[in-house]
Amino acid sequence: MASAKESPTPAVIHEAGVSPPSALPPRVRRLVENPTYLQADEDLAFLRRPEMCGIRLQLDYWKTEETLQRYEICHTIVVYGSTRIPAPDLARRRLREARRALQERPDARRNQQALQAATHQLELSRFYRVARELGRIVGSARLTGALSSLAIVTGGGPGIMEAANRGAHERSAPSIGLNIALPHEQQPNPYITPDLCFRLHYFAIRKLHLLERAQAAIFFPGGFGTCDELFEVLTLLQTRKIRLLPVVLVGESYWRRTIDFDFMVTEGMIRVEDTDLFVFRETAEDIWSAIVEWHTRHRSGP
Template identity: 40%
Template sequence: MTKEQDAVEHEESYIKAYEDIQLLKKDVMRPVRMELEVMKPEIYLQHFNVTDTIVCFGSARVREEKESQEKVKRAKEALAKNPTDKNLQNRLYEAEGLAKLAKYYEEARRFAKLVVQHAGDRFAVVTGGGPGLMEAANRGAFENGGRSIGMNITLPHEQRPNPYITKNLAFLFHYFAIRKLHLVMRSRAFVVFPGGFGTFDELFEILTLVKTGKKEDIPIVLVGKEFWNTVVNIPGLASYGVISPEEAESCEVVETAEEAWDVLAKFYKIK
C-alpha cells in the first residue's frame, strides 16, 4: 500500500456512511436521525412482544412523602436564616406545593401494581422513564413482575432513567415528536397524575389525537381531584363553545389508584 492510498483511507469522506457519527450529527441528516429513533424502539418492542400499553404521565418533581417533608424542612431552615431572600422564599413555596402532591407517588405505584395484578401480561406500563411520578408507576409494575417501559428524553438538565425499568426496555430520545409517537401508538389508556408543562403537553396531545380520530377512543383518566379541578377547567371550554359538551366529558377525574383502575377495568371488561 502506498502512502497516498493510506492517506485516502484515513480521510473523513472514506468512512462508511452508517459508521460516520459526525455525518449523522449534521443538520441535513435530521430525517435519518428521526427515522432511527422510530426504528430502534420499534425493533425492541416487537422483539419483546409489546403490543398494548398503559401510559402513565406525571411530574418528575414529586417525591415520596418522607423525602418531600424533609425538603420542606430544609427550605424552612434555610429561609429562617435569611428571611428576606426571594430565592429561598420561592424554594419553600415550591417545596410546600410538591409536598401536597407527595401522596400521589404511592397512588401511581399502587395503580401500576393493580395493572399487573388484574391484567397480567396484557398491558405493559409505560412512562417517560424519569424520576418522580414516572418512577412510581415504573416501580409499581417492576416490583410486581410486570413489564415496565421507560421512554426518556435528553434535556438541558440531565434526567437519568429511573431504576425500575425492565432490562432493554429503557429508551432515550432526542426528538419529542418521536417519543410521543411511541408513547401513543400502542397505548390502550392514559392515566395522568399531577404535573407541569410536560404533563399538560402530553395530556392535550392525546386528547387532540382521540378527538380528531387519529387515535382510537381510549380511557383518559386524571388522578388527583383537587389538583385537576383547580388547574384545568375543561367544562369552561365547553361553556364558550370551543369544545362540545360531549368532549368536556373526555376525561374521568378520580382520586385513588383503585378508582383509576376501575375505569380501565370497566372499559375493557376486566373482572
C-alpha cells in the first residue's frame, strides 16, 4: 500500500493572477509542493490507504451505478461461465493446428496431449454457440413487465461471457460488461457496448451489480469463479436475501458431475426443496422458455 512519502508532487493549478510555483517564495513553494497540500480527491496515495477502503467501495459502486441509471438499464439477464470455452471457429483452428503438429512429430507426448485438449475444447465450444444464441434471443425480446427492455450483462471477459455479449451485440441491443482488475490483466471482450463497459476493483461490487437488476441468472460450465458465483446466488435465494429469480444451469451432465446436489440432500446439508431453486437446460430456446415460464408463473401466482 502506498505511503505518504510516495505521494506525487501536487499539481498547482495556474489560475488568473496566481503565480506559478517557481515564482513563489522558497518557503511558500515548499508548502504548496508538500504532499499534504494535495486535495484529497487528487491524492491517489491517500485514497489507496487501507483506511479509505469504504470510500473506494463507494466509488467502485457509484461510477457503474450512475451510468446504468443514466442509460435506464432496469432489467438484465446475467450470464456466467468459463473464460476458457472458445468460439467454435477458434476451437476448430486449434484442432487443425494440433493435428498438424502431431503429424509432424507423432511420438511427442506433448503433441498427443495437445490433440486431446483441442478435441475436448471443440466439444465444449457448443456452449459458446448456446450462449451466443441466448444473447441474440434476449437482445430481440420484446416482452412486458420484468422481461421488458432486457439487457445482457456478463463479467465482460472472454469465453462464455464474450459469447453472450456477442449475441446481444449482433441484435444491436445493450451489451453490458463488468470487467475486474486482476493480477494478470483481463481485457474486455469486443462485443460490449462502449458506454456500458466497466472495470471494477472489488469482486463484491462486481457481484452486486451483476445481480442488482437481474431477472434471471444463467450458469454455463465454469471453474472456481463460476462455482463461487453459483453458490452465492443459491445461498442468497435460499436465505431470501434477494428476491426470487430463475436460475438455469446449462449442461446438466457437467453440473451433475461437478456438484452432487442429490448427495447434499442425502447428507442433510440442503433440503430437497432447495433443489427447486434451479433447473437444467441445454439449448438457448429452452433457457429462454424457462425464464419466460418462471416469470409468467410468478406473475400470475400459484
